[in-house]
Amino acid sequence: MLNPAASPAAASSGAAAEERVHAAIRQAIVDHRLTPGTKLKEVALAELFRVSRATVRGALARLAHAHLVELRRNRGAIIPTPSAAESREVFEARRAIECAIAAKVAAGAPRKDVAALREWVASEAAAYARGDDRGGLRLSIEFHRRLAGMAANAVLARFLDEIVFRTPLIALTHRGHAPSSCGVDDHLALVDAIAAHDPDRAVEVMRAHVDNLERELNLHRPEPPKTLAEVFAQPA
Numbered sequence: 001m002l003n004p005a006a007s008p009a010a011a012s013s014g015a016a017a018e019e020r021v022h023a024a025i026r027q028a029i030v031d032h033r034l035t036p037g038t039k040l041k042e043v044a045l046a047e048l049f050r051v052s053r054a055t056v057r058g059a060l061a062r063l064a065h066a067h068l069v070e071l072r073r074n075r076g077a078i079i080p081t082p083s084a085a086e087s088r089e090v091f092e093a094r095r096a097i098e099c100a101i102a103a104k105v106a107a108g109a110p111r112k113d114v115a116a117l118r119e120w121v122a123s124e125a126a127a128y129a130r131g132d133d134r135g136g137l138r139l140s141i142e143f144h145r146r147l148a149g150m151a152a153n154a155v156l157a158r159f160l161d162e163i164v165f166r167t168p169l170i171a172l173t174h175r176g177h178a179p180s181s182c183g184v185d186d187h188l189a190l191v192d193a194i195a196a197h198d199p200d201r202a203v204e205v206m207r208a209h210v211d212n213l214e215r216e217l218n219l220h221r222p223e224p225p226k227t228l229a230e231v232f233a234q235p236a
Contacts, residue, residue: 017051021059024049029068029079029168030141031134036081036173040069066162068169080169084219087170091214094163097156098144098210099203104151106194106202113150114195120146121187128184141165143187167213174217183209 025045028034045056060077063069070080082090105113120143127136144164148157186209193202 014055017049017055018058018062021045021049021051021056022062025059025063026068026165027138030138030165032168032172034079036079036169038079040077040079042076067166081173082166082170084174087174087217087219088214090163090166090170091210091219093159094167095207095210097160097163098147098206101148101151101153101156101160102190102194102202102206103199104153104156105147106197106199108197109150109194114191117143117147117150117191117194121184121191124187125184137168140183140187141167147190170219171217174219183212186212 025034025040034040040060042053042056042060046053049056060069060071064071064077067080069077071077120139124136124139124143127133127139141164145157145161148160151157186205190202190205190209193199193205
């Protein structure tokens, strides 16, 4: 007799459940409802989402692969606290990837893509204008993801996906809250460069945009000592 759990339908259902848990946790990170240092307990999550612990483990493993969750031996999962050095590396990678995306899109974006980007930025601006910072940030992140999709390079889009979802954790760790906006004016300037099919200008705007986001977090200040040993090992 075939094992129902091994049937294609069951496998599909299991994958859908894992994706639901994965997406919910990732969105909670983006929305700043899950902050650095928060513990993610398998049992509690399994009960909350009404899924098996194996499903939760699968979702957490995927999130750990994307550096959105840290898995600790015998201590479970936790939302990571990115160091300043790690955060600088993320922004360095983000700058390179997003400038490459901006150049590719600006080189040949059709009118319909430009119109879609303008409409998206308008929605983003409207969210911030009505005081919906969480919704505005969500739309801002999606703007970058949509731009990556228009570049027609799956590798760049995949790398961008990981990096852009790590940015909220960096903001919460080093600033204590998210930026008031991702930079709607920058997004508009970028769309203008894309509409003009000006890759050089698009790269210039994107680089300045990412630089501004990094500068707001003040990642280049010295990190404070973490232990007494580090304190007293330093010269007076």
